[in-house]
Amino acid sequence: MASPQGSGAPLEFGGPLGAAALMLLLPATMFHLLLVARSGPARLLGPPPYLPGPEVLWSPQMLLLWFTWLGLQAALYLLPARKVAEGQELKDKSRLRYPINGFQALVLTALLVGLAVSAGLPLGALPEMLLPLAFAATLTAFIFSLLLYLKALVAPASALAPGGNSGNPIYDFFLGRELNPRIWSFDFKYFCELRPGLIGWVLINLALLMQEAELRGSPSLAMWLVNGFQLLYVGDALWHEEAVLTTMDITHDGFGFMLAFGDLAWVPFTYSLQAQFLLHHPQPLGLPMASVICLINAVGYYIFRGANSQKHTFRKNPSDPRVAGLETIPTATGRQLLVSGWWGVVRHPNYLGDLIMALAWSLPCGVSHLLPYFYLLYFTSLLVHREARDEQQCLRKYGLAWHEYCRRVPYRILPYVY
Numbered sequence: 141m142a143s144p145q146g147s148g149a150p151l152e153f154g155g156p157l158g159a160a161a162l163m164l165l166l167p168a169t170m171f172h173l174l175l176v177a178r179s180g181p182a183r184l185l186g187p188p189p190y191l192p193g194p195e196v197l198w199s200p201q202m203l204l205l206w207f208t209w210l211g212l213q214a215a216l217y218l219l220p221a222r223k224v225a226e227g228q229e230l231k232d233k234s235r236l237r238y239p240i241n242g243f244q245a246l247v248l249t250a251l252l253v254g255l256a257v258s259a260g261l262p263l264g265a266l267p268e269m270l271l272p273l274a275f276a277a278t279l280t281a282f283i284f285s286l287l288l289y290l291k292a293l294v295a296p297a298s299a300l301a302p303g304g305n306s307g308n309p310i311y312d313f314f315l316g317r318e319l320n321p322r323i324w325s326f327d328f329k330y331f332c333e334l335r336p337g338l339i340g341w342v343l344i345n346l347a348l349l350m351q352e353a354e355l356r357g358s359p360s361l362a363m364w365l366v367n368g369f370q371l372l373y374v375g376d377a378l379w380h381e382e383a384v385l386t387t388m389d390i391t392h393d394g395f396g397f398m399l400a401f402g403d404l405a406w407v408p409f410t411y412s413l414q415a416q417f418l419l420h421h422p423q424p425l426g427l428p429m430a431s432v433i434c435l436i437n438a439v440g441y442y443i444f445r446g447a448n449s450q451k452h453t454f455r456k457n458p459s460d461p462r463v464a465g466l467e468t469i470p471t472a473t474g475r476q477l478l479v480s481g482w483w484g485v486v487r488h489p490n491y492l493g494d495l496i497m498a499l500a501w502s503l504p505c506g507v508s509h510l511l512p513y514f515y516l517l518y519f520t521s522l523l524v525h526r527e528a529r530d531e532q533q534c535l536r537k538y539g540l541a542w543h544e545y546c547r548r549v550p551y552r553i554l555p556y557v558y
């Protein structure tokens with residue numbers, strides 16, 4: 141039986157009060173955005189146009205559709221994978237194995253959806269179902285997190301996450317108690333992290349594009365850009381799926397409400413906000429401006445992918461010729477820290493690239509409304525907070541070597557600014 145551990149561990153996210161507030165605030169913000177995006181004034185700040193009643197939110201058919209989607213993604217997850225990767229070493233020195241078939245799931249989903257659409261499935265009707273679908277996803281996240289919390293009560297202590305075991309039920313429910321909850325080889329966190337939410341996000345975007353084509357004869361250039369940029373991002377994340385195994389979500393955070401809701405509901409229903417906005421508020425976009433925006437996205441992607449791949453290659457094999465010439469700092473753990481290349485420019489070059497892309501996703505929506513910039517604002521605060529959490533973890537791991545790295549590379553995300 142698991143016992144509360146790490147009572148002295150520092151609490152994150154403002155402790156139990158912060159966790160309780162976030163559990164209300166995140167779903168409320170998601171529903172607010174969904175309602176506001178379709179309203180005429182589309183005001184980010186201000187009351188929603190109306191408060192939906194239970195008859196708008198609750199629909200057994202939408203719940204069934206949502207479970208069909210989860211079931212389809214689970215079935216694709218279980219298909220034979222091109223590769224099986226090993227995760228980071230766990231407390232008990234073992235390593236879990238993960239199927240690398242996320243990109244395959246994306247391609248197969250695209251094929252199945254293509255077949256269904258050509259057989260008459262009205263994908264363009266999906267935008268009208270976003271509210272009850274988001275409600276079904278939120279309900280699922282709450283119930284799923286509760287089951288995960290109960291499952292952790294009978295998990296061995298070695299299976300618990302470093303952070304979500306304070307003994308306070310609200311805090312632990314939010315952060316998640318068990319690090320890698322599994323039934324047989326089915327890893328719930330790994331599955332949720334990149335499949336139903338990310339693939340669902342681009343499917344919602346596609347449905348919005350099709351709905352726009354139905355309404356206006358053809359999709360707008362702005363809609364094409366938003367769809368293209370975000371498909372590139374999701375495709376890239378799934379192509380480099382193995383990289384998720386070294387993120388703090390997998391190696392440090394337990395699987396609780398934060399990630400369950402974030403992965404299943406927040407990502408598909410709020411990350412598609414720009415496309416939702418464009419469906420209801422068409423924006424003129426000329427070719428010169430579109431070219432500038434494409435360039436911004438390409439610069440962001442170049443930095444994001446370059447930085448993530450450089451670290452991944454280095455962590456897998458420091459003698460790889462692509463990274464062997466880079467300058468490093470040794471640490472007491474035996475691992476080294478890169479201090480030249482992308483990781484010598486700022487301490488989180490990948491966040492910088494991600495933020496530049498976030499800007500490129502909002503610009504096609506023009507500058508008349510703040511709403512499409514919500515993602516950029518939210519993402520900046522998420523990455524600033526994530527950077528601070530990572531900094532604390534690295535300080536604990538690397539001690540003096542981390543201080544030396546901070547001295548050599550003084551800026552965190554934006555050179556000479558932050």
Ligand SMILES: NC(=O)C1=CN([C@@H]2O[C@H](COP(=O)(O)OP(=O)(O)OC[C@H]3O[C@@H](n4cnc5c(N)ncnc54)[C@H](OP(=O)(O)O)[C@@H]3O)[C@@H](O)[C@H]2O)C=CC1
Pocket residue numbers: 386387388389444448451455475476477478479483487488490491494526530533534545
């Ligand atoms: N769209 C979205 O909603 C989100 C996107 N992301 C993106 O996901 C990607 C991964 O992000 P995330 O998991 O937060 O963190 P990182 O990929 O930045 O990983 C941080 C870890 O990298 C290692 N590291 C740090 N500095 C160095 C160095 N100089 N040399 C070698 N290793 C170093 C450390 O781990 P160790 O030493 O143990 O290897 C550290 O804990 C990012 O591109 C981010 O933008 C993240 C969150 C949300």
Ligand SMILES: CC(C)CCC[C@@H](C)[C@H]1CC=C2C3=C(CC[C@@]21C)[C@@]1(C)CC[C@H](O)C[C@@H]1CC3
Pocket residue numbers: 166333334376377380383384387389398399402403406407448
């Ligand atoms: C808790 C929040 C409210 C929402 C968090 C959502 C996130 C867990 C995911 C949204 C997009 C993600 C991406 C990745 C992991 C999952 C999250 C963070 C990757 C970092 C995985 C590694 C790849 O190389 C890039 C991915 C980008 C998107």
